[in-house]
Amino acid sequence: MTVTPAVTPAVTPAVTPAVTAATSAAPAVTHRRLRIGIGGIGIESSTFCPHRSVADDFRRTRGQELLDRYTWTAPDSDLADLVEWVPLLHATALPGGPVEAESYLTLKDELVTRIRRAGPLDGLVYDIHGAMSVVGLTDAEADLTEAVRAALDFVGTPDGGGEGALIGAADGVPGGAPNRAPGGAPGSVPGATSNSVPGGTGHRPMISAAMDLHGNVSYRFAAPVDLLTAHRLAPHEDAWETRERAARNLVRCLREGTRPHRAWVQVPVLLPGEKTSTRLEPAKSLYASLAGIERLPGILDAAMWVGYAWADEPRCQAAIVVTGDDAELAAAEAGKLARRYWQARRDFAFVGPTGDAQECVARAVASSKRPFLISDSGDNPTAGGAGDLAYMLGKLLENDAIRSGDVTAVHPGITDPVAVAHCFAAGVGAEVTLSVGGKVDTNHGGPRELTGTVVALQRAADQKDRAEGGAYDRGVDMAAVRVGGLTVILVERRKPFHTLADFMGQGEDGLGIDPRTFDLVVVKIGYLEPELYDMAADWLLALTPGGVDQDLKRLGHHRVERPMFPFDEDAYEDGEGPRLTAVHLPPLTPYRA
Secondary structure (H helix, E strand, O other): OOOOOOOOOOOOOOOOOOOOOOOEEOOOOOOOOEEEEEEEEEOEEOOOOOOOEOHHHEEEEOHHHHHOOOOOOOOOOOOOOOEEEEEEEEEEEOOEOOEOHHHHHHHHHHHHHHHHHHOOOOEEEEEOOOEOOEOOOOOHHHHHHHHHHHHHHHHOEOOEOOOHHHHOOOOOOOOOOOOEOOOOOEOOOOOOOOOOOOOOOEOOOEEEEEEOOOOOOOHHHHOOOOEEEEOOOOOOOOHHHHHHHHHHHHHHHHHHOEEOEEEEEEEOEOOOHHHOOOOOOOHHHHHHHHHHHHOOOOEEEEEEEOOOOOOOOOOOOEEEEEEEOOHHHHHHHHHHHHHHHHHOHHHOOOOOOEEOHHHHHHHHHHOOOOOEEEEEHHHOOOOOOOOOOOHHHHHHHOOHHHHHOOOOEEEEEEEOHHHHHHHHHHOOOOEEEEEEOOOOOOOOOOOEEEEEEEEEEEOOOOOOOOOOOHHHHOOOOEEEEEEOOEEEEEEOOOOOOOOHHHHHOOHHHOOOOOHHHOOEEEEOOOOOOHHHHHHOOEEEEEOOOOOOOOOHHHHOOOOOOOOOEOOOOOOOOOOOOOOOOOEEEOOOOOEOO
């Protein structure tokens, strides 16, 4: 099934001169509790990964379970007397390849339908990632957001307005055609002009987006969203703080009756997350400066996205949005931040020492520091890799010290359901010969033969979300096989190994593999998540091949906008540099009778 979206040219719009304008006034909602929906769809998708994400990969949360994800929706929260939270649908999945079109439409249709059935809403906390790719689409978040905006405009606010007030809540597709901007033609950008919506007067429901800093922010996506914010730490230790900031900014605007201006600018730089970690400069200072910007009088929020490096789409590049009452100041601050980012483009460096796979294994074996961690970065499933490459496995087996058992190593997370089933059939203690990995991503050596002893098995067990959210904690069958000094953990379904619990499992029925007891721990990951970071006596980032290869030039991007750093390293060397003037996105237009 192919999605055929309305075509929106992938060009930067003409710059709207920033004016010193007061924030658009809206009726302050202080006479009643606000009705605010919560929902969204989140995944990051590598278009270079042959894996395809489907609806079953998404953990779908609704009702009270959705409200329980957040602390600020609790009955004892300071917002409880101010807001009636309306749970819609939140769907999130482990990063992977592009989402199949039919699966995307299933999730999109449920979210839109739940908005329509929710009745009038003052706003929506839009909990998304920002780097979803869908087969047949070039800007999936824009497509989804246009449908969400149309559905919200259909139901209107509790104080009036909305298409539903005119045509009835049970009629047709929300807002008319699926991608129609209110009062506009299919594919037009909602909110950027004074389009009118039939059915009453009043302001439209507001959207406040909470995003990952590795998301993408195109003009088409940003225009229908009233408020945008993003994580400020990588690793994302502030993920829940970001969501709360989005919610509180929304409540503040609704209760004060304000509709902020937004200043948006893209920066033609596309770098992997392992070069933009906030543990190091220049990302550390750039992101630290956001809090200071938003403390300025007239500024509500400042956000910066590095973009998602492993999708080949025109929207993929760094972006900045500054939101506030003062349109001129917001534009000035967005432009200054964009210029700082551009000037620092050559200073971004990998978050740790690097090498190819063979070199990293040799250096780790020779080191006296234990445990020594190695990131198999090119096949990182938490960035969008297939998670089934046996490339690093081959390098470990080729090392004499590991093969002989003089050095011990554990390598978790190779996805191979057939090999796992074979281990369960054989049982603990049995010797097995397996064809491991290389069945989804066949581009880097294919399967690897492995003969060893099954030393541990763990059956799937459902668990609750943890801080990252989504299907990271969906139970999977796992089997540990030992050959020489190497223990390989095979999984039936793609799974990250970020914590001690991921290795050990739960209770007596867990896998019981303690990575701290091994000389080498070789994980399919990029930069180390906090628990692994604290565990490591030393660490190397192996620049391995795969769907999320750190060497972007090896991947073959051809649809990103050009010139783009680092693909065109010498671009603008003899000129003034790219145009980094912020585009003014005015407050979304109110309904007009």
